[in-house]
Amino acid sequence: MIQLTENHLKEIAAHGERDYPHECCGLLLGSFNTGLKTIAEVYPISNAREEEAKRNRFLIRPEELMRGERYAQRQGLEVVGFYHSHPDHPAVPSAYDLDHAWPVFSYIVVSIMAGAARDLRSWEMEPDRSRFNEEEISARPPRAVSMKVS
Ligand SMILES: [Zn+2]
Numbered sequence: 001m002i003q004l005t006e007n008h009l010k011e012i013a014a015h016g017e018r019d020y021p022h023e024c025c026g027l028l029l030g031s032f033n034t035g036l037k038t039i040a041e042v043y044p045i046s047n048a049r050e051e052e053a054k055r056n057r058f059l060i061r062p063e064e065l066m067r068g069e070r071y072a073q074r075q076g077l078e079v080v081g082f083y084h085s086h087p088d089h090p091a092v093p094s095a096y097d098l099d100h101a102w103p104v105f106s107y108i109v110v111s112i113m114a115g116a117a118r119d120l121r122s123w124e125m126e127p128d129r130s131r132f133n134e135e136e137i138s139a140r141p142p143r144a145v146s147m148k149v150s
Contacts, residue, residue, distance in 0.1 A: 002081070002106045002122050003138040004028075004039035011042045013117035016085030016110045025060055027068045028081035028106060037080045037106055043068050081106030081122075088113055091121040093132045101125050106135055 015024045027043040045064050072079055091111040101107055103125045111119040123132040
């Protein structure tokens with residue numbers, strides 16, 4: 001389970017809408033607990049890919065990831081996951097996402113349809129890297145578990 005605030009969800013949705021029709025991406029900073037990740041902060045990162053490739057794939061440059069990790073350390077936080085948007089596609093990870101993911105981390109995907117955030121889901125990779133499993137989102141205050149962002 002991943003726990004974050006409704007503000008975090010709004011920030012991710014707003015970043016996706018801002019970067020539409022390109023993919024946005026960023027880091028989820030917080031802490032790992034047994035069976036639970038708690039997000040303390042959302043850390044936006046620009047999409048590193050060239051303009052023409054931005055529509056389809058996301059990639060975080062190593063130096064951007066390192067900057068994010070250093071920032072997290074200074075706050076006493078860890079990188080516990082990543083988020084990115086799917087412009088005009090469902091909030092379901094692609095085969096490319098699976099190829100470039102790591103176990104343990106959470107992957108939040110926000111679907112941006114015609115410029116508006118429609119759905120947001122979190123995913124965790126199967127330990128054998130064969131597929132993603134949907135992860136339950138607990139939003140504080142605890143009301144929307146599977147949240148529709150509009
Ligand atoms: Zn993706």
